[in-house]
Amino acid sequence: MRINFNVPPYTGKELDYIREAVEANKICGDGAYTARCNEWLKNLTGAYRTLLTTSCTHATEMAALLLDIREGDEVIMPSYTFSSTANAFVLRGGVPVFIDIRPDTMNMDERLIEAAITPRTRAIAVVHYAGVACEMDVIMDIAARHHLAVVEDAAQAILCTYHGKPLGGIGDFGNFSFHETKNLSCGEGGALILRDETYADQAVIVREKGTNRTLYQMGKVDKYSWISAGSSWLPSEMNAAYLWAQFEMADEMNARRLALWERYHEAFRELQEAGKIERPVIPEGCVHNAHMYYIKCRDYEERSALIQHLKSHDILPASHYVPLHSAEAGLRFGRFHGEDVYTTSESLRLLRLPMYYALTEEDQDEVISRVKEFYHAV
Ligand SMILES: *Cc1c(COP(=O)(O)O)cnc(C)c1O
Numbered sequence: 001m002r003i004n005f006n007v008p009p010y011t012g013k014e015l016d017y018i019r020e021a022v023e024a025n026k027i028c029g030d031g032a033y034t035a036r037c038n039e040w041l042k043n044l045t046g047a048y049r050t051l052l053t054t055s056c057t058h059a060t061e062m063a064a065l066l067l068d069i070r071e072g073d074e075v076i077m078p079s080y081t082f083s084s085t086a087n088a089f090v091l092r093g094g095v096p097v098f099i100d101i102r103p104d105t106m107n108m109d110e111r112l113i114e115a116a117i118t119p120r121t122r123a124i125a126v127v128h129y130a131g132v133a134c135e136m137d138v139i140m141d142i143a144a145r146h147h148l149a150v151v152e153d154a155a156q157a158i159l160c161t162y163h164g165k166p167l168g169g170i171g172d173f174g175n176f177s178f179h180e181t182k183n184l185s186c187g188e189g190g191a192l193i194l195r196d197e198t199y200a201d202q203a204v205i206v207r208e209k210g211t212n213r214t215l216y217q218m219g220k221v222d223k224y225s226w227i228s229a230g231s232s233w234l235p236s237e238m239n240a241a242y243l244w245a246q247f248e249m250a251d252e253m254n255a256r257r258l259a260l261w262e263r264y265h266e267a268f269r270e271l272q273e274a275g276k277i278e279r280p281v282i283p284e285g286c287v288h289n290a291h292m293y294y295i296k297c298r299d300y301e302e303r304s305a306l307i308q309h310l311k312s313h314d315i316l317p318a319s320h321y322v323p324l325h326s327a328e329a330g331l332r333f334g335r336f337h338g339e340d341v342y343t344t345s346e347s348l349r350l351l352r353l354p355m356y357y358a359l360t361e362e363d364q365d366e367v368i369s370r371v372k373e374f375y376h377a378v
Contacts, residue, residue, distance in 0.1 A: 002314035003367060008180035008187070009357040011249045017241035029234025030214070033241040037191075040247045041176075044159070045169030047193045049200040051207055051233075052240060056155040056177030056190035058233045060088035060125075063151050063173040063192065065206050065229070066199045067123060069094040075151075076116050077125040078108040079325040079336060079343045085125055085153045086324055086334060096334035097121070098325040101129075103342045104281040106350070110135040113142050116337040123149040126171065131183075131291040132282055133162035136170050143171075151175070154193075156291040158184055159254050163285040168193045178243055183257060183289055183357075184250055186243035189235050206230035253357050254289055260359055261290035267368040268295060276375045293355045295371070300348040307351065309374045315367055318352040 021033055034052050041050040053059045069075070071093035077085055079098035086096040099112040106129045113124060124143055126134040143150045150171030154160075157167040158176050168174030174193030178185045192207075194200050204214040210230025215221045246253065271277045278296040282288055297303040303319065310317050323343045324330040353367055 001316040013245040021237040021241040031237040053190045057084040059175035059192040064088045073122045079323040081127045107134045110138040127153040128157035131160045131289040161287040184246040186239045257290035
């Protein structure tokens with residue numbers, strides 16, 4: 001394809017920083033570049049502690065372990081999300097309880113949460129789809145009243161805010177992804193954001209193979225040994241060095257994506273006004289990061305025809321997700337609470353258009369004109 005759906009972000013400084021890390025003879029986790037990345041994430045989110053991890057999936061697994069999720073514990077989440085949101089809890093014997101989404105933002109419908117709470121509910125896992133915030137004031141209030149933890153799957157939501165509050169820093173846990181498909185990346189990577197000190201010391205232990213090595217290095221304990229169940233979720237310094245090159249340029253990269261997003265949005269105004277497509281909705285108080293640009297076609301058939309049309313012109317769009325509650329593993333491990341009014345129907349008509357840092361206006365114009373060509377013919 002001439003115009004791909006995604007091209008991993010690259011700034012040009014990544015290899016210099018990796019070389020520097022290698023020459024410093026310290027390439028395992030928690031070196032100088034990791035410290036810089038954590039400091040940047042702390043400033044961004046206002047969190048008590050941030051821990052770079054090997055992926056967002058692993059950050060979510062850490063949250064599930066820290067919450068001590070056990071067999072039969074329930075976690076309320078949207079069905080319209082990536083498998084990782086559910087897997088982390090399933091690995092500990094937890095049960096994902098899926099609820100429907102709102103059609104405007106594709107985020108979990110906060111009005112459906114309370115009815116899904118049972119005596120086994122332990123947490124609410126929110127997903128900020130496309131970097132657009134869930135209704136966090138309502139969700140945090142429900143969580144407080146029912147003594148539930150809130151885990152933010154902020155994989156797509158770096159640099160986004162909700163009424164001025166940074167996403168990833170609002171819930172008890174926030175999880176970012178630095179996978180190559182995300183706005184800032186090191187190929188595979190992530191971070192766990194801890195809003196306050198509740199889980200901070202234990203988080204450092206579970207990430208260091210269940211030992212208190214990091215606390216020992218911090219001078220908080222006087223010997224180092226195995227003290228809890230844990231694993232190894234530290235990225236190497238090479239990953240952190242690569243990521244740092246992008247953190248340094250984050251504002252510029254974000255501004256570029258937002259400009260591309262606005263160009264799509266303006267270009268498709270006319271099609272929306274003619275009733276042919278729907279464009280994304282950004283509620284008041286939400287600042288997003290242009291993680292994706294999507295349009296909604298009339299239905300699945302129309303979307304399939306549009307995908308064919310774009311592919312025939314060497315443009316690769318993307319669609320997702322097969323709702324988790326209807327997927328093989330979702331049927332086995334979870335259940336849907338309430339009625340699937342929007343999850344399936346909206347997922348079948350949403351189409352993501354090429355969106356990446358290096359996308360040129362010329363290529364974007366080609367995508368825009370091919371979409372318009374399709375709709376002017378129907
Ligand atoms: C990308 C993504 C993940 C997984 O991130 P990894 O870093 O690849 O583990 C999880 N949840 C959502 C919503 C995502 O978009």
